[in-house]
Amino acid sequence: MEREGTVTKIISSQYTVQTPDGPVTAVPAGKLRRDRKPVVGDHVTVSRIQDSWRIEKIHPRQNELLRPRVANVDQALVVTSCKDPDFSQRLLDRLLFLTELSNIRPVILLTKTDLVDPGELEQIRGLLDLYAACGYTVLESCPESGDEQLAALLKGRISVLCGQSGAGKSSLLNRLDPSFHLRTQEISKALGRGKHTTRHCELHEVAKGLVADTPGFSSLDFSRMDLSGLDRKLTAFSPWTGQCRFADCRHINEPDCAIKQAVDAGRIPQGLYDDYKFLRQEEHNRR
Ligand SMILES: Nc1nc2c(ncn2[C@@H]2O[C@H](COP(=O)(O)OP(=O)(O)OP(=O)(O)O)[C@@H](O)[C@H]2O)c(=O)[nH]1
Numbered sequence: 001m002e003r004e005g006t007v008t009k010i011i012s013s014q015y016t017v018q019t020p021d022g023p024v025t026a027v028p029a030g031k032l033r034r035d036r037k038p039v040v041g042d043h044v045t046v047s048r049i050q051d052s053w054r055i056e057k058i059h060p061r062q063n064e065l066l067r068p069r070v071a072n073v074d075q076a077l078v079v080t081s082c083k084d085p086d087f088s089q090r091l092l093d094r095l096l097f098l099t100e101l102s103n104i105r106p107v108i109l110l111t112k113t114d115l116v117d118p119g120e121l122e123q124i125r126g127l128l129d130l131y132a133a134c135g136y137t138v139l140e141s142c143p144e145s146g147d148e149q150l151a152a153l154l155k156g157r158i159s160v161l162c163g164q165s166g167a168g169k170s171s172l173l174n175r176l177d178p179s180f181h182l183r184t185q186e187i188s189k190a191l192g193r194g195k196h197t198t199r200h201c202e203l204h205e206v207a208k209g210l211v212a213d214t215p216g217f218s219s220l221d222f223s224r225m226d227l228s229g230l231d232r233k234l235t236a237f238s239p240w241t242g243q244c245r246f247a248d249c250r251h252i253n254e255p256d257c258a259i260k261q262a263v264d265a266g267r268i269p270q271g272l273y274d275d276y277k278f279l280r281q282e283e284h285n286r287r
């Protein structure tokens with residue numbers, strides 16, 4: 001008997017695989033133990049041999065996040081608070097860059113809208129409207145709002161959350177599923193495990209989707225990253241890809257740059273472009 005499923009949890013060599021008939025505990029076939037071990041999020045084929053299940057095959061990965069180790073991430077919820085911590089466009093941009101560099105679709109999720117006065121909220125919403133206009137999905141989540149839109153977005157997908165400490169990641173997941181506990185670095189520090197913890201990430205069912213219990217992109221360090229493909233991966237730039245005069249345009253100082261023209265026309269948020277430019281120049285200076 002064979003089944004298709006998704007790996008949701010790994011404890012030493014025991015893999016929990018969620019199948020349409022429910023979870024099974026499986027052990028990878030010998031060749032998978034040697035070469036390419038399954039990770040959480042992997043779509044696999046399991047077969048039943050007598051009383052035990054074996055993972056026979058790992059299906060090709062659509063993407064793979066290294067920290068936490070999760071494959072086939074459909075989306076990263078970029079949790080951005082209005083206050084405590086203060087709204088930061090620069091941080092938002094950097095998280096968008098990181099998710100898109102990893103071939104993961106970002107969803108911008110604004111939280112703590114109740115903590116700012118109406119004028120400030122209007123300003124933040126106005127800015128995020130520009131992100132929505134250039135292709136990003138933008139949602140708000142707060143205790144009073146109800147989270148139907150967010151639930152619909154999670155359903156049937158694998159999601160990772162990211163965002164500053166205190167931005168409201170665990171709060172919003174707890175609203176959707178009171179049993180959910182997001183693991184944080186603070187917790188592992190408190191337990192004295194430091195950053196070398198080898199505990200695996202686990203996927204939990206929330207709103208009929210799977211959500212990683214460890215936040216992603218905790219490091220905003222771009223210094224060892226290859227940013228050369230960033231412009232082609234950015235949702236905000238994608239309508240203009242290939243329209244610059246030079247095929248290898250970096251969209252910094254080049255003439256007839258379609259990206260710079262789109263920024264000047266207000267089609268790409270100026271701040272997002274400035275943050276892009278800053279990173280590319282920083283990368284250039286390191287060489
Ligand atoms: N007023 C208000 N407070 C909120 C809201 N969402 C979260 N909080 C509060 O903000 C604080 C931090 O929220 P958490 O959900 O723990 O934030 P987190 O992103 O999970 O933080 P880490 O665990 O440090 O990564 C908590 O005291 C929450 O009660 C909100 O929409 N409105």
Ligand SMILES: [Zn+2]
Nearest residue numbers: 244249251257
């Ligand atoms: Zn250009």
